[in-house]
Amino acid sequence: MGYSKTDELAINTIRTLAVDATLEANSGHPGAPMGLAPVSHVLFNKFMTFNPKNPDWVNRDRFVLSNGHGCMLQYALIHLFGYNVTLDDLKNFRQVDSITPGHPEAHDTPGIEVTTGPLGQGFANAVGLAIAQAHTAAVFNKPGFDLINNYTYMIFGDGCAMEGIASEAASTAGHLQLGNLIAIYDDNHISIDGDTKCAFTEDVLKRFESYGWHTQHVENGDSDLEGIEAAIAKAKEVKDKPSVIKLTTTIGFGSKLQGTGGVHGNPLKADDAKQVKEKFGFDPEKTFQVPQEVYDMYHKHAAEGAAAEEEWNKLFEKYGTEHKDLHADLSRRLTGDLPEGWVSKLPTYKPSDPAIASRKLSESVLEAIHDVIPELLSGSADLTGSNNTRWKNAVDFQPPSLGIGEWSGRYLRYGVREHAMAAIMNGLSAYGTIIPAGGTFLNFVSYAAGAVRLSSLSHQRVIYVATHDSIGLGEDGPTHQPIETLAHFRALPNMMVWRPADGNETSAAYYMALTSKETPSILALTRQNLPQLEGSTIEKAIKGGYVALENEKADVTLVSTGSEVSLCLEAVKTLKDQGLTARVVSLPCVEVFDAQDKDYRLSVIPDGIPTLSVEVMSTLGWEKYSHEQFGLNRFGASGPYKEVYKKFEFTPEGIAKRAKLTVDFYKDVKPLRSPLNRAFTQLI
Amino acid sequence: MGYSKTDELAINTIRTLAVDATLEANSGHPGAPMGLAPVSHVLFNKFMTFNPKNPDWVNRDRFVLSNGHGCMLQYALIHLFGYNVTLDDLKNFRQVDSITPGHPEAHDTPGIEVTTGPLGQGFANAVGLAIAQAHTAAVFNKPGFDLINNYTYMIFGDGCAMEGIASEAASTAGHLQLGNLIAIYDDNHISIDGDTKCAFTEDVLKRFESYGWHTQHVENGDSDLEGIEAAIAKAKEVKDKPSVIKLTTTIGFGSKLQGTGGVHGNPLKADDAKQVKEKFGFDPEKTFQVPQEVYDMYHKHAAEGAAAEEEWNKLFEKYGTEHKDLHADLSRRLTGDLPEGWVSKLPTYKPSDPAIASRKLSESVLEAIHDVIPELLSGSADLTGSNNTRWKNAVDFQPPSLGIGEWSGRYLRYGVREHAMAAIMNGLSAYGTIIPAGGTFLNFVSYAAGAVRLSSLSHQRVIYVATHDSIGLGEDGPTHQPIETLAHFRALPNMMVWRPADGNETSAAYYMALTSKETPSILALTRQNLPQLEGSTIEKAIKGGYVALENEKADVTLVSTGSEVSLCLEAVKTLKDQGLTARVVSLPCVEVFDAQDKDYRLSVIPDGIPTLSVEVMSTLGWEKYSHEQFGLNRFGASGPYKEVYKKFEFTPEGIAKRAKLTVDFYKDVKPLRSPLNRAFTQLI
Numbered sequence A, B: 001m002g003y004s005k006t007d008e009l010a011i012n013t014i015r016t017l018a019v020d021a022t023l024e025a026n027s028g029h030p031g032a033p034m035g036l037a038p039v040s041h042v043l044f045n046k047f048m049t050f051n052p053k054n055p056d057w058v059n060r061d062r063f064v065l066s067n068g069h070g071c072m073l074q075y076a077l078i079h080l081f082g083y084n085v086t087l088d089d090l091k092n093f094r095q096v097d098s099i100t101p102g103h104p105e106a107h108d109t110p111g112i113e114v115t116t117g118p119l120g121q122g123f124a125n126a127v128g129l130a131i132a133q134a135h136t137a138a139v140f141n142k143p144g145f146d147l148i149n150n151y152t153y154m155i156f157g158d159g160c161a162m163e164g165i166a167s168e169a170a171s172t173a174g175h176l177q178l179g180n181l182i183a184i185y186d187d188n189h190i191s192i193d194g195d196t197k198c199a200f201t202e203d204v205l206k207r208f209e210s211y212g213w214h215t216q217h218v219e220n221g222d223s224d225l226e227g228i229e230a231a232i233a234k235a236k237e238v239k240d241k242p243s244v245i246k247l248t249t250t251i252g253f254g255s256k257l258q259g260t261g262g263v264h265g266n267p268l269k270a271d272d273a274k275q276v277k278e279k280f281g282f283d284p285e286k287t288f289q290v291p292q293e294v295y296d297m298y299h300k301h302a303a304e305g306a307a308a309e310e311e312w313n314k315l316f317e318k319y320g321t322e323h324k325d326l327h328a329d330l331s332r333r334l335t336g337d338l339p340e341g342w343v344s345k346l347p348t349y350k351p352s353d354p355a356i357a358s359r360k361l362s363e364s365v366l367e368a369i370h371d372v373i374p375e376l377l378s379g380s381a382d383l384t385g386s387n388n389t390r391w392k393n394a395v396d397f398q399p400p401s402l403g404i405g406e407w408s409g410r411y412l413r414y415g416v417r418e419h420a421m422a423a424i425m426n427g428l429s430a431y432g433t434i435i436p437a438g439g440t441f442l443n444f445v446s447y448a449a450g451a452v453r454l455s456s457l458s459h460q461r462v463i464y465v466a467t468h469d470s471i472g473l474g475e476d477g478p479t480h481q482p483i484e485t486l487a488h489f490r491a492l493p494n495m496m497v498w499r500p501a502d503g504n505e506t507s508a509a510y511y512m513a514l515t516s517k518e519t520p521s522i523l524a525l526t527r528q529n530l531p532q533l534e535g536s537t538i539e540k541a542i543k544g545g546y547v548a549l550e551n552e553k554a555d556v557t558l559v560s561t562g563s564e565v566s567l568c569l570e571a572v573k574t575l576k577d578q579g580l581t582a583r584v585v586s587l588p589c590v591e592v593f594d595a596q597d598k599d600y601r602l603s604v605i606p607d608g609i610p611t612l613s614v615e616v617m618s619t620l621g622w623e624k625y626s627h628e629q630f631g632l633n634r635f636g637a638s639g640p641y642k643e644v645y646k647k648f649e650f651t652p653e654g655i656a657k658r659a660k661l662t663v664d665f666y667k668d669v670k671p672l673r674s675p676l677n678r679a680f681t682q683l684i
Helices: A005-025 A031-047 A072-081 A087-091 A121-140 A158-162 A164-176 A204-211 A225-237 A270-279 A292-322 A324-335 A358-369 A418-431 A442-457 A471-476 A485-490 A503-515 A563-577 A590-594 A598-604 A641-647 A652-666 B005-025 B031-047 B072-081 B087-091 B121-140 B158-162 B164-176 B204-211 B225-237 B270-279 B292-322 B324-335 B358-369 B418-431 B442-457 B471-476 B485-490 B503-515 B563-577 B590-594 B598-604 B641-647 B652-665
Strands: A062-065 A152-157 A181-187 A214-218 A243-248 A376-380 A411-413 A435-441 A463-467 A496-498 A521-524 A546-549 A556-560 A582-586 A611-614 A628-630 B062-065 B152-157 B181-187 B214-218 B243-248 B376-380 B411-413 B435-441 B463-467 B496-498 B521-524 B546-549 B556-560 B582-586 B611-614 B628-630
Touching (some): A005 A031, A005 A072, A005 A087, A005 A270, A031 A152, A031 A225, A031 A292, A072 A087, A121 A152, A121 A418, A121 A442, A152 A158, A158 A181, A164 A204, A164 B164, A181 A225, A204 A214, A204 A243, A214 A225, A292 A324, A358 A376, A435 A442, A442 A485, A442 A521, A442 B442, A471 A641, A485 A496, A485 B485, A496 A503, A496 A590, A503 A521, A546 A563, A546 A598, A556 A563, A563 A611, A563 A652, A611 A652, A628 A652, B005 B270, B031 B225, B062 B072, B062 B121, B072 B087, B121 B152, B121 B181, B121 B324, B121 B418, B121 B442, B152 B158, B158 B164, B158 B181, B164 B418, B181 B225, B204 B214, B292 B324, B358 B376, B358 B503, B442 B521, B485 B521, B546 B563, B556 B563, B563 B582, B563 B652, B590 B598
Parallel strands (some): A152 A181, A376 A435, B062 B152, B181 B243, B376 B435, B463 B521
Antiparallel strands (some): A546 A582, B546 B582
């Protein structure tokens, strides 16, 4: 306790930096940083331990700004503490190729833990970071070695509080009794539509109580630094519940328009900016002013953080002498590399092996590798028995007091909360010691689209186990049968969409998902059984596409994925009876196939003969790999899956019919180029 | 009060029908129907008014089963009351082309109000139905004419309660004080992962209290019919709050596995089915048994509903004599037709008119038509000032007691709740007297993907006003810039995705959105200004695609949408300087273009010359309309929009460069067919 003039000066420095940066950019959100400067000053200086010279130190306290539009708050703090973000970077706020974009992006800016801005995401990411801490601590901490004991702090606003994803994540955190999670609710009564009373009149703290959170209210968030400090200290004492502190603040504190929507999403007017500076004792004519004593104060705290890391490094070294294997394990995890020899555990299959659903093949992979990849943490959004995401001896991640699991458990029961699951997995991955895999039906990955997008944008190694991947799920019907889903996620940059056709391809999908450190994956898996293919191997499949059946002098190439590959192989026989020769390409992951060299790709989908794609959902995008497309551009049907396939002509005969039409149609075209031959390459 | 043996028999009839239908299908969810038979028996017979002979009667009470997997409950009830669903239809449960699919679909089955199954959707649909009732009543009811006074009843389970969309909708309903909404929470402690204690331990009633709901608990939902009746009666008395009744039930009541996950998602074993029937006094060897006294009881209630409708029809006729215009308005609304002459209100533009952002052009449409289309109910997910969804004199839909709106208001403040907004709009549309339009950023329509999909599947006329449609939004950066979004929704069947290039095209988009009674629309609109095009008219644009600039003997067709069309027109000049002649096609809606006859389509994208598509996001799917594609298959950048466009070469020069490469590349191909020429047509 005990705050000085320098504290006040530091708070006002953050406020004026936010004013200047948004004014310079003529864009951005000054209001939240101005309102949240006091709490963040207290939080970062009195409670948080971190080393700006090594933003990756594993035991640092995590900070998440869920209302990411207020990111000038973070950029100002990061700069003041001495992360590699300069005053020039602040001046380049919201400019092309700067490291200070309009919303904080974890991949590009040191000190930013997760990518936020889309509302509610950061809230759920923070729950993931807190789960990761609890789990990692349970695995690695030993008597005398309290290695992993960081807290996760998170600020969220009214917007986040309204989003369903935050509700899902808050309910999860309460259930899991995450005492290491402390959230500050910026209760400023303003959202873009103005006063929150127009849409948001619920009792937020009562809601969090219902989830099992500890709640407090600090009524004067603008200047009651002691009150803020006491509340955070109290929250830290509560070990068996996450904490939320409702902090009533004045948005745009200091502006003539403070407390109104006018300071939410627009820079202050020039004269208002001047009066703010005068009010706070700054030169109204100057911009981006940082008093030296503010730098001094913040750098001193940074130095304490650096010293804390140094202490930790010593402790960790000593840990290595007493717990050699655990030390090696944690060290390895932090590099992102997998343990040596793990690949040999991947199941392989022969054509004579029985037909198995790829969701079951996925289960076999998890069963085979979970021992050798201890950082793998699986789970499901309440579809465990359908997604087959749980290995036999798995222990649930649960608060031990519930009697149904342990903190060290590696299986997460996400509940029916797909969106939070995805964002929690982003947080788990961002922590640095865990590779998360989570299951739902492919159709309901769409519920999580907002977070899946951020898996891609923020380069998280997250694995979506998406079963029941087509009309092949049968009786559940059109409400559950994906049509648009693969097209959606194939259009998403930095996402691998895998749709394996058999066991070897399923192992290949896991190989790529696990070894791609900066790319998430969606594994689209069947409910129905699939035969083991003659021509498949892991080695071929990890190229994303390969020739599953070659035929010299073929008339047509059939290119397909997943459950339709074996149908295409059947269709080859039907076509043969009709005097046509076909070859078959399996393309389990177009993104990985696209990354192969052109010679290889053209050997798979060659010039000279037409190509027909076969996939039992939207044809959108298949024109890139084929001359003609057989798909399903309508909703499916409820019934036994073989009858549903038949209804839509996904049979050897239905494929053969279209292959013949394709051959006939392209007979006169010279030269008939592979669709892979393009006039120019796309920008990346 | 006072329940007889027949009541018990009816309840057990529903239970055994659910057992038989799931066993016959060897698929489905018997547990929820068996647990919910008592409450639905009481609810339908003692409280609900409806006429099975006219499922469309506007003042019927609405029933929504949010846990749609329990739909055998609904099918059994619908059959017993005499809707056009036969015992054979029940025997065809979950079979191809039946009207009893695996989850209830509003479009196909009489008596099903909304399409549910994806969890949480029905909850939010019910909120929409309740809003629609309150609004329609406020507009049409007059002293002596209590025309619209139905209730909306909804059942939801633990799965729905965990979904964020239900949280969003519940908070909204509490804020809006929807006293006409009564929800029953099926507290059976079972979800697919087993006991809900593994993931869901919050205090649900306390949460609903925090939202402002009236709450009750009936502890014995299996047999306390009087308690159930009293609770629903009490809920009806509460006029200023939505009500939730927590009903503790035994899932699969009567089965040997009752109360366990074993009866949730699988049919009963044959011997268990037999013992259930014996227990309930049915012949264990027979299936699909309906005692005549049960039919009699249900048909009697159905007849009372038919009589009630007849009374209502008389009242409505009398209303016509005293309130002629309102009578005509409501009568017209119920046909789905728009008022005569409304089309003339649509704004039109000349090339000399100023450049305007299409989000502002959309606002002008709303301003121009809201008076003449009184069923239009607009709103936004807390982006009113950015989405431009509110006409100047709009009154908010709010409980009058808040002092900021009226029940008759036509502007909904959805809060930052995109997913609930979409599902509420599905409910508003399903009510039958409203056309909802709701705004958010295009990127955040993805948050609502689960509900948007159901707009399409259930044929709802819902309008998504999706502004800030590309990297053209500028500074907000990659977290807000759509890349995959248009591909996603273009792949969704029965969805019109519009991306208008100017004012006339924006009017055309609204024309089609408003007149397509069974198809939802997404209007992708710019933040930045767009010039009015030389060649655009509403008449051309409602074909989905047209020639914006014709050029005899052109070397290349540039096909584009929205903000890139005017860039393409600029590129034509650049190309001319290079000795190449280009023509330009504007394709604001590919789905509508696809519906035109082939001759027209080939006149727009003809044989003989190559076509280059230009759209500043994922190229996925553009191969269908073009030989080569210029797009953005990576995430965007934060900065002023013109600089962002420049970074990615979306300039006349960047387009011209690729057009030239396209022309060169296709010089040797003979015949060069239009991409619209296909070997076969897709199944629809």
